[in-house]
Structure formats: structure tokens, C-alpha cells
Amino acid sequence: xxQPRENTVFVGNxxxxxxxxxxxTQFNNGxxxxxxxxxxxxxxxxxxxxEIALNRFLEGVTKKEILTSTEIIDTDTxxxxxxxxxxxxxxxx
Amino acid sequence: xxQPRENTVFVGNxxxxxxxxxxxTQFNNGxxxxxxxxxxxxxxxxxxxxEIALNRFLEGVTKKEILTSTEIIDTDTxxxxxxxxxxxxxxxx
Numbered sequence: 001x002x003q004p005r006e007n008t009v010f011v012g013n014x015x016x017x018x019x020x021x022x023x024x025t026q027f028n029n030g031x032x033x034x035x036x037x038x039x040x041x042x043x044x045x046x047x048x049x050x051e052i053a054l055n056r057f058l059e060g061v062t063k064k065e066i067l068t069s070t071e072i073i074d075t076d077t078x079x080x081x082x083x084x085x086x087x088x089x090x091x092x093x
Numbered sequence: 094x095x096q097p098r099e100n101t102v103f104v105g106n107x108x109x110x111x112x113x114x115x116x117x118t119q120f121n122n123g124x125x126x127x128x129x130x131x132x133x134x135x136x137x138x139x140x141x142x143x144e145i146a147l148n149r150f151l152e153g154v155t156k157k158e159i160l161t162s163t164e165i166i167d168t169d170t171x172x173x174x175x176x177x178x179x180x181x182x183x184x185x186x
Contacts, residue, residue, distance in 0.1 A: 043137040047176040051163045066159040068180070070144045083140040087161070 007031040011038040011046040019049040024057045027091055033064065036087040039071060043085045050087045064090040100124040104131040104139040112142040117150045120184055126157065129180040132164065136178045143180045157183040 009022045019036070026034045038046035054061060067086045072079050102115045112129070119127045131139035147154060160179045165172050 041134075041137050043140050044134050044176070047136050047161050047178060051161060051174075051176045055163055063161070066161060068140050068144060068156070068159060070148055081144075083137070083144045085140055 007033060008035045008037055009049070011036060011042050011049055013042065013045075016045050016048045016052065019045070020053045020057065023049060023053045023089065027058060027061060027089075031091070033088055033090045036089070037084065039073075039084040040082045043083065046085055046087060050089060054089070058089070058091075060093040061089050061091050064088045100126060101128045101130055102142070104129060104135050104142055106135065106138075109138050109141045109145065112138070113146045113150065116142060116146045116182065120151060120154060120182075124184070126181055126183045129182070130177065132166075132177040133175045136176065139178055139180060143182060147182070151182070151184075153186040154182050154184050157181045 007026050011019045023034050036046050065088045070081050071084050073082050100119050104112045116127050129139050158181045163174050164177050166175050
């Protein structure tokens with residue numbers, strides 16, 4: 001089984017600054033990398049989170065990798081596909 | 094001045110299959126690469142477009158690069174920042 005990655009911020013429907021704060025806090029606590037993940041319509045907010053964190057708050061942190069994929073979700077009406085994104089930020093200090 | 098990239102699909106508010114069809118058509122017409130671009134809330138739909146095109150319609154095409162950035166937009170109420178994404182698909186045949 002794959003080990004769940006530490007230092008992951010899951011982006012949902014809250015205001016974007018909540019997630020920016022979560023990312024910045026993890027780097028301030030010494031995380032070498034933080035993964036920002038989202039599915040479906042929250043994908044736009046995940047990109048906003050990364051852009052705001054990098055442009056306004058984080059020095060020496062860069063985008064390391066951006067991955068997209070398709071996940072199969074079980075719903076009441078059967079299985080459905082949803083797109084997901086993972087943006088990995090890395091501290092280069 | 095930078096040459097505008099050919100073979101670009103700008104994703105907006107139309108149904109996602111419109112954009113999938115545009116991407117598939119460009120590859121069928123011989124394009125070696127197609128760039129899928131979107132800003133703001135359409136970013137999620139751009140990811141959907143790439144995932145659906147790759148998973149259902151395109152053989153031998155892969156994600157080459159995913160870029161995100163922040164653009165400054167002039168609006169009636171002043172300048173505002175908006176996130177953008179560019180997903181570059183490449184035909185490896």
C-alpha cells in the first residue's frame with residue numbers, strides 16, 4: 001500500500017486564504033515539500049492557492065511538479081469520473 | 094514579440110465536450126502539440142478537457158507539461174489577479 005504523503009493540503013470549498021495559510025504554516029514548520037490536492041471544481045482554487053502562496057508569502061519555494069489525473073468516485077447513482085490535480089511545492093533553501 | 098503558439102484551445106464556459114472535440118480535431122489534423130489554456134474558474138474544465146481527451150479519444154498522446162501562472166487583468170474596478178493554466182499535450186507517434 002502506498003504510504004500517504006505527509007504535508008498535504010486538500011483544497012475544497014472554503015475561502016482560498018484558508019488553504020494558503022495551511023500551506024504557509026506547513027513550510028514555516030519545516031516541511032521540505034507541500035502537496036496541494038483538489039478534485040473537480042475545487043481545482044481552480046488549488047491553482048489559486050499555489051499562486052497566492054508563492055507570489056505573496058513564500059520565499060525560496062517553487063513549483064516542483066504539477067500532476068493531473070482522473071479518479072473514479074462512487075456516488076449514489078453509480079460510478080463517475082472526476083478530474084484531480086496535485087501541485088507539489090518545494091522549499092529550495 | 095513572442096510568436097503566438099498555434100494549436101491552442103482556450104477553455105471557457107461552454108460544455109467540456111466542445112473543447113475535447115477541438116483538441117481531438119487539432120491532433121487529427123496533424124498537430125504535433127496542442128496547448129489547452131484557461132483562466133480562473135475555467136481551469137477545472139481545462140483539466141477535464143485534457144483528461145477526457147487523453148483517456149477516451151487520443152492514442153499515443155501524452156501530457157508534456159503543465160504550467161500555472163498569475164495574470165493581471167484590467168477590469169472596470171481596477172487591476173485584479175487571476176490564475177491561469179496551460180496544459181500541453183504532445184503526440185508521440
